Amino acid sequence: xxxxxxxxxxxxxxxLELDVLKVALGPVLPxxxxxxxxxxxxxxxxxxxxxxxxxxxxxxPAVEPxxxxxxxxxxxxxxxxxxxxxxxxxxxxxRARNGMAERANRDEAQRLAEAVTRRVSRxxxxxxxxxxxxxxxxxxxxxxxVRRWCDMASGQSVEDVPAMSLDGxxxxxxxxxxxxxxxxxxxxxxxxxxxxxxxxHLHV
Amino acid sequence: MSEQTLAEAWGLxxxxxxxxxxxxxxxxxxxxxxxxxxxxxxxxxxEPIRSSARLLFEQRRTTLAPDRLLWRIGCVAVPTxxxxxxxxxxxxxxxxxxxxxxxxxxxxxxxxxxxxxxxVGWGPNAVHALTGGYRFLAQGLxxxxxxxxxLITAGLAAGSLRATDIFATQENLWFVVxxxxxxxxxxxxxxxxxxxxxxxxPAGPDIAGGVASELSGVDRLLVEAGRVVFxxxxxxxxxxxxxxxxxxxxxxxxxxxxLKTLAVVAALVWVGRRMPVLxxxxxxxxxxxxxxxxxxxxxxxxxxxxxNGFYA
Amino acid sequence: xxxxxxxxxxxxxxxxGVLSVAxxxxxFVVDSMARATFALLASFxxxxxxxxxxxxxxxxxxxxxxxxxxxxIMAVFMIMFMMNPAxxxxxxxxxxxxxxxxxxxxxxxxxxxxxxxxxxxxxDASRPADSTRQLGEAIMGSHMLVMLVIGIGLxxxxxxxxxxxxxxxxxxxxxxxxxxxRPDDPVPGGLPR
Numbered sequence: 001x002x003x004x005x006x007x008x009x010x011x012x013x014x015x016l017e018l019d020v021l022k023v024a025l026g027p028v029l030p031x032x033x034x035x036x037x038x039x040x041x042x043x044x045x046x047x048x049x050x051x052x053x054x055x056x057x058x059x060x061p062a063v064e065p066x067x068x069x070x071x072x073x074x075x076x077x078x079x080x081x082x083x084x085x086x087x088x089x090x091x092x093x094x095r096a097r098n099g100m101a102e103r104a105n106r107d108e109a110q111r112l113a114e115a116v117t118r119r120v121s122r123x124x125x126x127x128x129x130x131x132x133x134x135x136x137x138x139x140x141x142x143x144x145x146v147r148r149w150c151d152m153a154s155g156q157s158v159e160d161v162p163a164m165s166l167d168g169x170x171x172x173x174x175x176x177x178x179x180x181x182x183x184x185x186x187x188x189x190x191x192x193x194x195x196x197x198x199x200x201h202l203h204v
Numbered sequence: 205m206s207e208q209t210l211a212e213a214w215g216l217x218x219x220x221x222x223x224x225x226x227x228x229x230x231x232x233x234x235x236x237x238x239x240x241x242x243x244x245x246x247x248x249x250x251e252p253i254r255s256s257a258r259l260l261f262e263q264r265r266t267t268l269a270p271d272r273l274l275w276r277i278g279c280v281a282v283p284t285x286x287x288x289x290x291x292x293x294x295x296x297x298x299x300x301x302x303x304x305x306x307x308x309x310x311x312x313x314x315x316x317x318x319x320x321x322x323x324v325g326w327g328p329n330a331v332h333a334l335t336g337g338y339r340f341l342a343q344g345l346x347x348x349x350x351x352x353x354x355l356i357t358a359g360l361a362a363g364s365l366r367a368t369d370i371f372a373t374q375e376n377l378w379f380v381v382x383x384x385x386x387x388x389x390x391x392x393x394x395x396x397x398x399x400x401x402x403x404x405x406p407a408g409p410d411i412a413g414g415v416a417s418e419l420s421g422v423d424r425l426l427v428e429a430g431r432v433v434f435x436x437x438x439x440x441x442x443x444x445x446x447x448x449x450x451x452x453x454x455x456x457x458x459x460x461x462x463l464k465t466l467a468v469v470a471a472l473v474w475v476g477r478r479m480p481v482l483x484x485x486x487x488x489x490x491x492x493x494x495x496x497x498x499x500x501x502x503x504x505x506x507x508x509x510x511x512n513g514f515y516a
Numbered sequence: 517x518x519x520x521x522x523x524x525x526x527x528x529x530x531x532x533g534v535l536s537v538a539x540x541x542x543x544f545v546v547d548s549m550a551r552a553t554f555a556l557l558a559s560f561x562x563x564x565x566x567x568x569x570x571x572x573x574x575x576x577x578x579x580x581x582x583x584x585x586x587x588x589i590m591a592v593f594m595i596m597f598m599m600n601p602a603x604x605x606x607x608x609x610x611x612x613x614x615x616x617x618x619x620x621x622x623x624x625x626x627x628x629x630x631x632x633x634x635x636x637x638x639x640d641a642s643r644p645a646d647s648t649r650q651l652g653e654a655i656m657g658s659h660m661l662v663m664l665v666i667g668i669g670l671x672x673x674x675x676x677x678x679x680x681x682x683x684x685x686x687x688x689x690x691x692x693x694x695x696x697x698r699p700d701d702p703v704p705g706g707l708p709r
Contacts, residue, residue, distance in 0.1 A: 023331050030409060045335045085409050085481025087242045125402070125479040129486050132704055175702065178335055179410035179483060274550060303573040304648035312581035318588045319557060326550055341588055348585065365574075365648065486706030493707055 019043065025178075027055045031083035031186045038173070038185065045178045052166040054192045071100050073152035074113060076189065077120065080146055083186040084130060092116040093153070110155070117150035134172050134184035136164075145187040164188055209302045210295065223300045227290045230436030231429055234469055238400075238432075241477045252432075259425040267328040267418050275327020279423040281320035282430030289313035290437040292367050294444050296458040299367050306367040307355045310441060314351065314397050317434070318344040321399070321406065321415055324427055328418035336414020339484050340406035343396050346491030351393035353499035354386040357506050358445040361515045367441075371449040373515060378448035382509060385502040387446040389495055391472055394438030396487075398431045401476030405484045439468040521570070528569040536562035544609050549594055552609045557587045574648040593677060 026037040040050035074097035081090035093116050099109025120126060127143055135141040151158045169188060173181040210219040235252035243251075266272075292299050292306040303309065318341060325337020359365045361382070362373040370379075380387045396403040399415075407414040419427055443449065443464035450457030509515065521529075539559035543552045560583035567576035610616070644650040655663050689699035698704075 021331065029412065042331060045338065081480070083410050085404055086479070088244070088477050089480070091242070091244060123479065125482065128706065129480060129482045177485065177703065178331075179405070179408060180703075182410040271548070271550065274554060277554075303577075304646050305574040305577050308574060308577045308581065312577045312584070315581045315584040315588075319554070319584050322588065322591060323550075323554070338592075341592055344588065345592070485703050489705030489707050493705075 025182070029182070031079040031182070033190050035192065036185070036190060038170075038181070040173070040181075042178065047173055047176055047178055047181050050170045050173050050181070052170050054166075070113065070153050070155055071097050073149050074100070077117070077146070077149045077153055080149065080183075080186045081120070083182050084126065086120075086126070089116055089120055092119075096153075114154045117154040121147045121150040130183060133176065133180045134187065136168070136172055142183055142187040149187075164190070166190075208298060210298045210300045213298060219300055223290055223295065224287055226295055227287045227433045227437060228429070230290075230440065230465070231286075231433035233466070234432040234436045234439070234473070235428075237469055237473045238477070241473050256425055256429070259421055259428075262421040264421040264423065265418075267330050270328045271326065274323045275423075278320045278323025278325075278327055279419070279426045282317065282324065282427045283433060284430075285313045285317050285320060286430045286434035286437060289434065290440070293437055293440045294367050294371050294449060294461070295440075296461075297368070297371070297450055302366060302368060305365050307359050307365045307370075310367075311352055311355055315344075315348065317397055318348075324419070325406070325415040330418050332412045332417040333415055335411050336406040336408070336417065339408075339411075340399060340415060342484055342488050343399070343403065343406060343491075346488040347393040347396040347495070350389045350491060350495035350499045351397070353496070353503055354383075354390040354393065355445070357383050357386040357499070357503045360503060361506050361510060363510070363515075367444060371444055374448040375451050377515075378446065378451075380446040382514070383446065383502055383506055385498055386506075387442065389499050389502075390446070391438070391442050391468065394435060394442070395472065395476060398435045398438070400431060400435055401473070402479050402482045403487065404481050405487075408481050410481075435472070436465075436469065439472065440465045442468050525569045525571075529566050532562045532565040532569065536560075536566070546609060549609075550591075553587050553590055553594075557583060560587075572647050572651075574651055589674075593681070 021042045022039070023042045024037055024039045026032060027035050035055045036052060037055055038047075038050055038052050040047040042048075074093050078090045078093035078097065081087075081093060092112060096109050096113035096116060099105050099112060102109075126146070130146070131141060131143045133142050134145075148158050148161075169185060169190065172184050176184060210222065213219070214222065232252055236249040239248040239251045240246055242248075289310050291301055292303075292309050299306065321340045321344075322337045325333045325335075325340065327333070358370055358379055361379055362370040364370065364373075392403075395401050399406040405414070407416045411417070416424065416427060440461070443461055447464045447468070448460075449464075450459075450461040452460035452463075455463075536559045539555050539562060542555040543559070546552050546555060561580055564576045564579040564583070567579060686694060689701060690696045691700075
């Protein structure tokens, strides 16, 4: 059997000596912004010393295609729901977004958007499973950010939150389980424009 | 009801083929109902057949330095165990084979499923697959005991571990009336063992498909088929153990059992798809701290009823 | 006793016996922890098959059930205790070869001598109609104390193993004077406490 050398062991979050595996999540993962790469050490299923970077940050258009506020929020919401494993809600969010983009049946799309955002933001199971992870200072946790997407998608005005730097995100996912880290990043509004774009550097 | 098994009634080979066919049809029904609910379009019901045919001819891809032997064993074991668990589920009032420990047999097949799913996660030597495999182990550990207690509760009331005896005891009163907790826990644990719906974390999208992330071609078909066949077998078992099996007015018995099985499948999919995948950090604690004591309490209540001659 | 069994059953017992020994040997030959674990499981499943051939269904099924769970838990403990559970790095499964060979040979000799020299009691009653019921009556009756002691012993071992594996105790979780309302865990569980 072919052997693959593992990196050495290191002390982990729970006080165990576990193998350290270098992993890269991205640059194309469902629900994550394209081009975002998370490099980290994986011990068991816990991420440590995470670093985030944008691939080809310079080659991207500086301005995102102009889209309505609600459509963008619905898109973000659908992508988060994909990662959270809620396919029926993600489907409804996409349907609402497509309806809004077509502009023919805007009222119906609006109603669908309100229904799905109400369902998501009031869901007790989502609050139970995604609540409390990825908390940063006053910015709230994953759940708060998802509810903010919901408010935006249903046309309510929300207060602006400052964009997060990639280092800030890295601090958030430090010590998180790999699935939680995926949820945390999916709940944030990250784009090469708003973030401090750092060129990808070579890892040896 | 006759004490004959299906193997004795039909001959061994036709009986085995019959059970395999029943299992595959049940699995297809589960997959079709699931697809329809997820996509919201009734024509998606044929999607499982179409994707099965595609997977059958798809070329396998592999990973760097996989443990091929264990990987293949795991992939073949998942559907095999699902079909073996169906061997003690009454079909048309008879089981494929009948022993004095049917319920324990059903449970043992689930336990072997742990090993098989862990192997599917281990084999490809990939991060996401192995993470999924370990998630399944944790989930299996937490939901094994509640499931065991739920099964035993039904056996306790019937005074027998034989599936057909439990079937026959419920002619007057469905067991779900006196053991609702055991019924709900049984169905939920079945979903946990098929890592489906809210318990799909071992194959969750947050870890790129988990145990299934590196599967392709026939391997993926086998594992996916095993999951849905197991769900179908569990629904049939739930109907047999808790919903009175084939008792019902007007219609012939086997038809009643089929209808109840379909009702369990529909209810499971409808409820299960109304919520996101539950993270194992959360569900595991509920399994240990809530469901284990709750199912024990349920068994105690039933035991007291048995002593009072309630089910006699 | 063998005379009660059909020719098929005897053949099955013999074949499964060979299989179980072969799988047992494989435990020490393979070079990964996962393969060793599953070779051991295969050996136990062959033993369960032997019990099934002897028409002891409950014992057979329970053996398969318990041994599978045991191997799965072993996989979890493997991660907790070993610095390198030998993912797919080849790793020898034999340690202290000389000492274990002597111990193994000694145990084999003791068992073989015991099997052939002990005056085994002959069975006077006929075979029970339902071996599961008979087993249940024995476990819940005359052998209950033994079973309870073994059960508690096993449970204590599992708890002790977990306690040894984790470096965090209740003082880390609930504070030095154990007064914290909520435990301070890196990952909170699913219950509001």
